[in-house]
Amino acid sequence: MIPSVAGALFAQAASAARNETRGATHGGTLEFAVLGSSSSGNGAVLRVITPDASRQILIDGGLSPRATRGALAALGLALEDTNEILFTHFDHDHAQAGWARVAMMSGLQLRCSHRHLNAALARGYPLGAIETFDPRSTGFDLGPVRVIPCENAHDDGGTVAFRFESVAGTLGFATDLGRAHEGLINLLRGVHLLAIESNYDRAMQLASNRPTFLKDRIMGGRGHLSNDECIEVVRALMWPDSPEQVVLLHLSRECNCPHLVRQLWISDLPTLAPKLTIALARQSVGPWRITAENRRF
Numbered sequence: 001m002i003p004s005v006a007g008a009l010f011a012q013a014a015s016a017a018r019n020e021t022r023g024a025t026h027g028g029t030l031e032f033a034v035l036g037s038s039s040s041g042n043g044a045v046l047r048v049i050t051p052d053a054s055r056q057i058l059i060d061g062g063l064s065p066r067a068t069r070g071a072l073a074a075l076g077l078a079l080e081d082t083n084e085i086l087f088t089h090f091d092h093d094h095a096q097a098g099w100a101r102v103a104m105m106s107g108l109q110l111r112c113s114h115r116h117l118n119a120a121l122a123r124g125y126p127l128g129a130i131e132t133f134d135p136r137s138t139g140f141d142l143g144p145v146r147v148i149p150c151e152n153a154h155d156d157g158g159t160v161a162f163r164f165e166s167v168a169g170t171l172g173f174a175t176d177l178g179r180a181h182e183g184l185i186n187l188l189r190g191v192h193l194l195a196i197e198s199n200y201d202r203a204m205q206l207a208s209n210r211p212t213f214l215k216d217r218i219m220g221g222r223g224h225l226s227n228d229e230c231i232e233v234v235r236a237l238m239w240p241d242s243p244e245q246v247v248l249l250h251l252s253r254e255c256n257c258p259h260l261v262r263q264l265w266i267s268d269l270p271t272l273a274p275k276l277t278i279a280l281a282r283q284s285v286g287p288w289r290i291t292a293e294n295r296r297f
């Protein structure tokens with residue numbers, strides 16, 4: 001953390017948030033919302049409050065600090081209460097350059113895989129604000145949240161998917177996935193809330209005017225997950241317990257259609273279709289709130 005007056009204020013706000021127990025039930029509360037999700041910007045917020053701790057984590061910084069502040073405010077949350085941004089990877093739509101200044105001014109922690117350190121620095125993020133983790137480790141703790149990472153193929157640098165565990169409940173977050181693999185399915189199995197990419201419809205992708213190299217990049221196993229591939233992953237992780245809510249991330253505007261996705265879920269995964277939410281490009285969805293008392297398993 002970089003020391004500064006603003007940094008001290010930020011830390012103070014964060015520590016006030018940590019001490020805050022408002023809204024916490026006996027076992028705590030896990031809240032999650034997607035602030036925006038598309039190739040023009042991705043960001044989500046996870047907040048866990050337990051009787052003696054609280055943590056507010058942004059997942060990806062692909063929305064500008066200003067847009068993020070506004071989206072958080074609409075949810076009744078403050079950017080200043082954020083403890084860190086946890087990055088899946090550093091493509092522009094997941095890591096806006098503007099967070100460098102916020103990190104320098106406020107002491108906001110930027111957390112990423114050690115494999116992504118150079119990409120973070122290339123984005124202009126200050127070394128002193130970055131804390132890295134081993135994406136092949138068994139996990140690490142962020143206050144009351146246990147974070148379990150899982151690497152995925154995506155372009156050259158790869159991405160990290162996360163399982164967040166707390167006494168209140170669990171969240172699985174996986175985007176820009178290349179191709180689903182067993183490790184990912186095991187990571188996401190049994191989560192209460194699942195946020196997962198459903199990027200494109202294969203027929204729409206093939207029929208699009210996009211150049212062949214781009215289609216190959218997206219569909220070749222180091223790009224994005226199609227609607228069918230997403231459904232395959234969710235079907236594989238549904239046993240023994242299926243998620244209570246599923247949020248679909250990162251739908252392509254050009255090569256996907258929310259109506260079509262919903263129809264696909266109604267026919268392929270009818271029990272989960274009513275629990276489905278499709279994230280929007282520049283609008284929040286959620287929040288979902290899980291407690292030990294209100295969850296099914």
Ligand SMILES: [Zn+2]
Nearest residue numbers: 039091093176
């Ligand atoms: Zn992306």
